Amino acid sequence: MVTMLALVVSFSSCIEDGFTTSSSDVLAFNMDTVAFDTVITLQGTATKQMVIYNHSKKQINISSIKVAGVAQKGHFHLNVDGIRGDEFQNVEIRGNDSIFVFIEAYLDEMDQNDPTLIEDYLEFVTNGVSQSVLLSAWGQDVVRVQGDTIRRNTHFTADKPYLIYDTMFVSPGVTLTLDAGATLLFHDKAAMRCAGRVLANGTAEEPVTLRGDRLDRIVSSTSFDIMSGQWGGVIFTPPTMGNVLKHVIMKGSTIGMHCSAYGDTTNCALKLINCVLTNSASTCLATAACYVQAIGTEFSDAAEEVAYFAGGKVMVSQCTFTNNYLFAVPTRPIVNVFDVEYSNGTTGKIKAYFDNCILYGMSSEINEGDLGNFNVYLRYCLLKSAGNDDDHFINCVWEADPCFLVQRDDYIFDYRLGNESDAIGKGNPALCPAEGRYDRYGRDRLARGAIDLGAYVWEPIPEDEE
Numbered sequence: 001m002v003t004m005l006a007l008v009v010s011f012s013s014c015i016e017d018g019f020t021t022s023s024s025d026v027l028a029f030n031m032d033t034v035a036f037d038t039v040i041t042l043q044g045t046a047t048k049q050m051v052i053y054n055h056s057k058k059q060i061n062i063s064s065i066k067v068a069g070v071a072q073k074g075h076f077h078l079n080v081d082g083i084r085g086d087e088f089q090n091v092e093i094r095g096n097d098s099i100f101v102f103i104e105a106y107l108d109e110m111d112q113n114d115p116t117l118i119e120d121y122l123e124f125v126t127n128g129v130s131q132s133v134l135l136s137a138w139g140q141d142v143v144r145v146q147g148d149t150i151r152r153n154t155h156f157t158a159d160k161p162y163l164i165y166d167t168m169f170v171s172p173g174v175t176l177t178l179d180a181g182a183t184l185l186f187h188d189k190a191a192m193r194c195a196g197r198v199l200a201n202g203t204a205e206e207p208v209t210l211r212g213d214r215l216d217r218i219v220s221s222t223s224f225d226i227m228s229g230q231w232g233g234v235i236f237t238p239p240t241m242g243n244v245l246k247h248v249i250m251k252g253s254t255i256g257m258h259c260s261a262y263g264d265t266t267n268c269a270l271k272l273i274n275c276v277l278t279n280s281a282s283t284c285l286a287t288a289a290c291y292v293q294a295i296g297t298e299f300s301d302a303a304e305e306v307a308y309f310a311g312g313k314v315m316v317s318q319c320t321f322t323n324n325y326l327f328a329v330p331t332r333p334i335v336n337v338f339d340v341e342y343s344n345g346t347t348g349k350i351k352a353y354f355d356n357c358i359l360y361g362m363s364s365e366i367n368e369g370d371l372g373n374f375n376v377y378l379r380y381c382l383l384k385s386a387g388n389d390d391d392h393f394i395n396c397v398w399e400a401d402p403c404f405l406v407q408r409d410d411y412i413f414d415y416r417l418g419n420e421s422d423a424i425g426k427g428n429p430a431l432c433p434a435e436g437r438y439d440r441y442g443r444d445r446l447a448r449g450a451i452d453l454g455a456y457v458w459e460p461i462p463e464d465e466e
Contacts, residue, residue: 019092020058026129027062028053034122036105036137037223038115038215040163040185045105046216047079050133052101052124054093062091064125065101067135073108074118076135107139113159115140140215142185150174150196156182158206163187163213167232170194172239180247181206185213189254191232195240202247204274204442210234210250226326226411228303229254229281238262241269247440248275256280256302261290263348265313272297274440274455278413279325283308289340289348294319295436298415298455301325305332306361311340311348316357318427318436318445320415320455323361324408330363337367337376351375355431358382358402358423358454380428382453397426402454405461417458424458425450 030051039045054060066087067076079102080088093099103122110116115138122133140161147166153174156162158181165187170176174196178184180203184192192198192210202208212230217223224230233255236243241261250257257277259270269290275297277284284299286308296318299306306323314337323330340348352375359365365383366376371392379394386399403418417423429451437445443457452458 018058019061020056021127022056023127023129025054025056025058025060026126027060027124027131028055029131029133031133033134033136034103037217038140039105039107039137040213040215041107041109041139041141043106043163043213045137046214048103050101050103051098052093053098054095057095059095060093060126062088062093062124062126064089064123065091066123068121068123068132071118071120071135073110073116073139074120074135074137075106075108076120076122077104077106078102078122079104103135105135105137107137110139110141112141150176153177155179156184158182161185164190164192167191167193170196170198172196175199177201178208178248180208183209183211185211185215186231186253187213188230189232191235191255193235193237194243195237197240198236198243198245200245200248202245202249202274204247204438204440207247207249207440208245210248210253212252225251226279228252228279228301228325228327233257233280236260236270241267243270244273245271245275246273248272250275250277251279253279254281256282256284256286258286258288259290259292260288261312263289263312263342265289265291265351267291268293271295273435274438276300276440277306280306286310287312287314289342291315295433296439296455298322298440300415301413303328303330305336306334308336309350309352310338311350314350314352316353317355318357318432318439318453318455319354320358320402321361321365322358322402322404322415323363324406324413325362326408326411330361333364333367334359334361335366337374339374349375352377354378354381356380356427356451356453360384360400360402360404380426380431380453382423382426395428397422397453415454416456417452417454419458419461421452421458423453425452427451427453 081099120135124131142161142163145164149169161183172195178200200208214224230252233253234257236259261269271293278300280302284306288310291313293315298320382397400422402423403421405414
């Protein structure tokens with residue numbers, strides 16, 4: 001009994017139930033600025049959090065917590081210790097304790113094309129002392145496209161991003177032109193389906209971007225760019241023909257890009273020049289029974305294949321096919337090529353050439369088995385596997401390493417070539433088409449005489465930057 005009483009007295013003496021009123025006892029914060037990334041106007045944001053500390057031994061009473069309200073176009077809303085509101089009085093924190101404050105932003109339209117900085121202050125009054133934390137967000141106006149069917153020739157410009165909900169459909173016979181610098185943001189599960197034609201006129205300086213609408217960060221230093229499955233994808237369906245995509249960056253989709261035709265291998269259904277198709281929850285590119293060309297393009301990081309070609313005609317040059325998918329270990333080959341069986345029982349044979357390419361990653365390069373039954377040819381390609389040239393593998397670089405500038409653990413997926421790359425100078429200039437002379441950074445493949453394999457021209461990297 002004596003021991004029990006002593007413990008109770010000792011425990012009770014550690015708790016300061018009284019409130020400090022000293023002006024020297026104020027709050028401490030885990031940050032001085034709550035910064036939101038680019039925020040789409042008229043659309044709520046993810047929630048940011050901060051911590052308020054009371055380093056005094058006694059309890060502290062916060063007379064007031066509120067947003068100053070000086071931002072004309074911005075609204076910041078609070079949740080203090082589990083209670084929602086815009087202003088709070090007499091919030092108590094016990095001695096040597098803390099509480100959380102959660103902040104959301106909602107921004108009005110800015111009537112501007114470019115992002116606009118919105119700033120306000122989160123104000124605290126404690127024991128007569130005022131303190132503040134800066135609130136900041138970049139507001140971006142968008143053009144909203146709500147499941148539209150495009151029935152006449154249309155231009156999407158670079159003035160503002162286009163925010164697409166549901167599925168946007170390009171009708172047969174109609175051309176959608178995407179100007180250099182155009183950005184299409186797709187909401188959750190939104191997609192683009194095209195039975196007409198898409199012309200994307202991106203440049204090295206102003207690429208066209210297709211991505212999800214999450215522009216914020218998962219955590220403080222990691223953006224949503226690493227997340228696949230944020231939106232649907234792009235589907236070209238019959239009678240689509242003549243699609244040409246230049247300098248397009250497509251990332252974070254669920255199904256990637258699909259293209260199918262009526263078995264037409266004379267007219268090109270899809271041409272990709274200096275594009276990046278990356279980070280898909282299934283396949284980056286899948287084609288069926290059509291003529292497709294890819295030049296200087298990166299196909300990277302998918303839960304399944306990064307590229308899947310079923311029948312048709314496939315002409316690929318100066319491309320990089322690689323898989324370092326973050327959320328699973330890929331079990332399918334990096335590239336899958338095979339004949340296609342039609343519903344009427346006939347077979348659509350594939351004819352495919354891969355020239356001056358890199359196939360390298362966490363899984364096998366191409367579907368296993370003898371390619372002797374397929375019209376598939378890899379000429380001057382770099383492969384991770386050990387092997388020997390034959391009628392289908394011609395002047396290939398075997399058991400090689402492109403030395404990509406990838407740091408997977410740090411979420412850096414950079415598929416340019418390192419200084420020790422086995423891809424440097426191993427290509428055949430005669431197999432590089434005129435449209436592929438310059439890579440997507442504008443670097444000349446023929447500047448050194450010898451031509452590098454893959455989508456990117458090697459540039460020496462200083463030793464301290466490798």
